[in-house]
Amino acid sequence: MEWPTTAVEAIAVQEELRGHVDLTDVGKTPRYVAGLDVAYDGDRLAAAVVVLDRDTLAEVDRAVVRGETTFPYVPGLFAFREVPALLAALEQLGTTPELLVCDGQGLAHPRRFGLACHLGVLTGIPAIGAAKTTFVGSHGELAREGGATAELVDGGEVVGAAVRTQDGVKPVYVSVGHRVSLRTAIDHVLRLAPRYRLPETTRLADRACREGLSDG
DNA sequence: GCGACAG
């Protein structure tokens, strides 16, 4: 299947690949968890993947690649803008991540195929989405305490969860990407965010890709 | 028809 150029083609790709999403939890606890993010400066971009030890949260590897945008930002087709560069970064890694923590949605997407599903299906690696804001779906109030969660519902189905990682902070939106259950995805996010609102994986990946832009 | 709309 060719890489799409138009929105119509891109949607067709999503409809095709969505059938490859595996909703079964891999069961095995990952040791190497990766955070992925992309930064932009006009048409220039830098994609970063930072791998952390799941228990100590210590960085064990990272890769940053620079390039240019090949697809515009279109709500619902966000993955086509970031996937090429992120796959390139993943290939430069000297380590194979066992979990991808993506900066965006997984199943919490209009066609149930957000960035996390896309990267998961293409790599075969378990993946989850951890977004700063919702895209589709709504949820009820959640307790003020860190660890509180609320189902994210869209079209009558649970597509993810609003997760409060720290007391009083705005929730992070977690959804399944590939080969991980929602419960496991939530547990991973809470464990990866012991101090700040966002998981350490996304915080480090965010810093890494920004640096990759400036010193490039 | 009018907004909303991951990053």
Add this chain to the structure above:
DNA sequence: ATCTTGTCGC
């Protein structure tokens, strides 16, 4: 995503 100072709170 990115443009952007000070400011309220712990």
